[in-house]
Amino acid sequence: MRSKIYECSVMHARFFPKAHRFVYRLFMMSVDLDELAEIDNRHRLLSIDRGNLFSLRQRDFLPLTEPIHNPATSAQSNHYGYLEEDRPSLKDRVIRYLTVYDVAVDDSARVELVTLPRMFGYRFNPVSFYYIRDSAGNLIAAIVEVTNTFHEMKPFLLTKVMLGPDGFEHRVNKNFYVSPFSDVNIDFNFRLRPSSDRLAVQIDDYEGERRNLATSISGPARPLTDGALAWFVFKYQLLTLRVIFLIHWHALRLWMKRVTWFGKKERAAEQTELYRPHPSIRDVQDPATPLSKAHQS
Numbered sequence: 001m002r003s004k005i006y007e008c009s010v011m012h013a014r015f016f017p018k019a020h021r022f023v024y025r026l027f028m029m030s031v032d033l034d035e036l037a038e039i040d041n042r043h044r045l046l047s048i049d050r051g052n053l054f055s056l057r058q059r060d061f062l063p064l065t066e067p068i069h070n071p072a073t074s075a076q077s078n079h080y081g082y083l084e085e086d087r088p089s090l091k092d093r094v095i096r097y098l099t100v101y102d103v104a105v106d107d108s109a110r111v112e113l114v115t116l117p118r119m120f121g122y123r124f125n126p127v128s129f130y131y132i133r134d135s136a137g138n139l140i141a142a143i144v145e146v147t148n149t150f151h152e153m154k155p156f157l158l159t160k161v162m163l164g165p166d167g168f169e170h171r172v173n174k175n176f177y178v179s180p181f182s183d184v185n186i187d188f189n190f191r192l193r194p195s196s197d198r199l200a201v202q203i204d205d206y207e208g209e210r211r212n213l214a215t216s217i218s219g220p221a222r223p224l225t226d227g228a229l230a231w232f233v234f235k236y237q238l239l240t241l242r243v244i245f246l247i248h249w250h251a252l253r254l255w256m257k258r259v260t261w262f263g264k265k266e267r268a269a270e271q272t273e274l275y276r277p278h279p280s281i282r283d284v285q286d287p288a289t290p291l292s293k294a295h296q297s
Contacts, residue, residue: 002032006199008219016212018257033091033111045229054117058090069277071269108135124240131194142168142192148178150278167193175272181259184267197221
């Protein structure tokens with residue numbers, strides 16, 4: 001099997017307007033989407049699309065059958081041609097997403113999903129990464145899927161033109177409410193270093209030439225086995241709950257440092273091209289904002 005586990009160190013370092021840094025450890029699963037049935041059959045502690053100690057549910061990712069929230073339109077829309085009752089596989093949705101954005105890909109492509117699993121059924125997944133390779137193993141594209149604490153989700157596409165000798169690098173306006181301490185209308189800079197034996201990604205927040213925040217996730221690969229998963233129950237206790245707790249705990253510390261707070265509802269018109277919008281922004285419209293492929297350009 002190509003699927004595996006990454007044991008990772010996660011670092012968040014804020015540089016502006018106040019310095020703040022914290023580090024914690026977790027594990028992420030690297031799942032080949034062609035191996036989902038085999039994973040479900042082989043592992044006692046990990047299931048696909050059903051409950052278990054650890055689980056992955058395809059509906060949690062890249063929800064292209066759902067409408068896209070964009071204040072530029074009079075109603076939520078769907079760019080991808082699915083009907084509400086359609087139930088395409090996650091790999092099918094990845095292929096459709098890439099095809100819409102003119103990435104040459106077909107069903108022979110390999111899709112690697114790097115993500116946090118559900119634990120005891122609870123899901124919180126700040127970021128997932130998709131690495132797409134052709135049948136020869138050459139990288140075609142990557143997708144970074146960012147989720148905030150409101151469970152809103154926004155994918156960002158990195159194409160082959162953004163791929164250099166060291167991996168993908170791409171800077172893009174985020175137009176997404178990730179944190180009350182980061183403005184909506186600043187840039188993400190993604191750096192992804194694909195490797196079979198080590199995960200190495202960095203996501204920075206830039207405001208003009210100033211880097212406000214750096215986030216890195218890195219760590220070695222190890223085999224995906226029930227023994228490893230059993231050990232991780234104790235080593236990474238309440239994994240997803242711990243991540244959400246740390247996010248809120250450090251948000252409280254930033255608030256106590258009097259870091260500028262950006263309200264979500266007040267910036268509703270700038271939150272575009274996202275899925276599962278929170279009620280506070282769902283009905284906000286801005287006819288002056290053009291509909292665009294903001295997460296690609």
